[in-house]
Amino acid sequence: MPAPNQKTSDFKKRITLHVDMDSFFASVEVRERPELKGLPVVVGSDPKGGSGRGVVSTCSYEARRYGIHSALPISKAYKLCPEAVFLPVNMKLYAGVSVGVMEVLRGFAEKFQQVSVDEAYLVPGPEVENFEEAALLALRIKDEIQKQQGITCSVGVGPNKLIAKIASGFQKPDGLTVVRPEDVREFLFPLQVSKIPGIGEKTTESLKEMGISTVEELANCDIQLLKSRFGKMGLQMKQMANGLDFGEVREKEDVKSISRHGTFEEDTNDPVKVFGSLDTLSESVHGSLLKHNFLFKTVTLVVRFEDFSTYTRSRTVPIWTSDLFVIKRTVRQLLSEFLGGRKFRLVGVGVAKLRERDERQALITDFL
Incomplete structure (x- = not known):
């Protein structure tokens, strides 16, 4: 509390x-080929009939039941389950x-x-x-x-x-x-120490030698004993075992674009519903622009139809702006080529080529 x-x-x-x-890679492969659903799927290098020298990148949960896991030698994965579907990495x-x-x-x-x-x-x-x-x-x-x-x-x-x-x-x-x-603490304490991020096999083995196998035992271990064995990492491990983490969630890179997508409850070709969704998404994008004090020059539309075919269209406007009307007008113009017949599954709105809005630009934009 x-x-x-x-x-x-x-x-x-x-x-x-x-x-x-x-099981990200394997899940995407199964999505692309639904006939693989329920089968042991292994994504990695070529097993070459059990003589391959690479490793498993990832595998489906069906494959994991055979003891296959990420970083396992592909030759061993083949021996554990030769009937598995082995696929190359498609990054x-x-x-x-x-x-x-x-x-x-x-x-x-x-x-x-x-x-x-x-x-x-x-x-x-x-x-x-x-x-x-x-x-x-x-x-x-x-x-x-x-x-x-x-x-x-x-x-x-x-x-x-x-x-x-x-x-x-x-x-x-x-x-x-x-x-x-x-x-x-009720959640953490029964867990094995290996469940804590950063505690790998070697550290787990060292802790085991000290009589520590659960998170509760690590949380209650004398800090001086941990520091003498692991240095600064000993203090970090004790803090984590007690559920402490002061790290902030923060973007690692500068924001390059802002976008929003919405999936319809049912596929539709009703222009009222489609334009209404675009307006709502545009307003959400605009709100984020204002919050982060950004201007944009490019507006992007994404459409996905009922057969999952997906198209992206973009248009660059003449001036830097944060005008909501410009976003709405541009996406409606971009949508015009897709109207007539096919049903929409998803639409998306985005802005790119962002820059921070300074006072001088604010005056120009507001005047325009």
């Missing part, structure tokens, strides 16, 4: 979500899906941090006031990723990045685990 003199609003801001795609495909996933997540975040091709942290906006509302938000995120990208993810909700990260892996695949501040 927050300290007596800690503002409740500050405490709420600590609500953190960690979103992790389930271009996965990177494209990753971009789509991250765009979805940004749309739900006040603060956002992508940490790999298939996982990210986010802090929700002020409309999410407690962990119950955060859980509902997580369900919306899971549903939107499923609708837009056809894959599942697992979400952890916690009072900091550490707890959210551990929680996201607690009920994979397609899981949701919420850990409230008052439940942190």
Whole structure:
């Protein structure tokens, strides 16, 4: 619980979500080839009949039942399950899906941090006031990723990045685990120390030699003993074992674009519904522009039809602006070539070529 003199609003801001795609590469491959659903799928180098020298990049959960896992020698994976479907890594495909996933997540975040091709942290906006509302938000995120990208993810909700990260892996695949501040120790203490991020096989073995195998034992271990064995890492491990993490969720790179996407409940070619959705998405993008004090020069439209065919169109406007009318007008113009017949599954609106709005530019834009 927050300290007596800690503002409740500050405490709420600590609500953190960690979103992790389930068996990402393999899931994307199964999405592309539905006939592979339910089969053991291994993505990695060529097993060459059991003599391949590469490793497994990832594998489906069906393959994991045979003992296959990431970084396992591909030759061993073949021996464990020779009937598995072995596929080469298609990074271009996965990177494209990753971009789509991250765009979805940004749309739900006040603060956002992508940490790999298939996982990210986010802090929700002020409309999410407690962990119950955060859980509902997580369900919306899971549903939107499923609708837009056809894959599942697992979400952890916690009072900091550490707890959210551990929680996201607690009920994979397609899981949701919420850990409230008052439940942190009850959640952590029964776990094996290897569940704490950064504690690998060697450290786990060293801790085992000290008689420490659970997080509770690590949390209660004398700090001087840990520091004498592991140095500064000993203090960090003890803090994590007690659920402490002071790291902030923050974007690693400058924002290059802002976008929002929406999937229709049912595929539609009703122009009223399509234009209405575009207006709502445009307003959301505009709100983010104002919040971050950005101007833009490029407007982007994304459309996806009922057969999952997806098209992107962009147009650059003559001046730097943050005008909502410019966004709405441009996306409507871009949409015109797609009207007439086919049903829309999804539409998206984005702005790019961003720059910060300075006072001089503000005067020019407001005058125009």
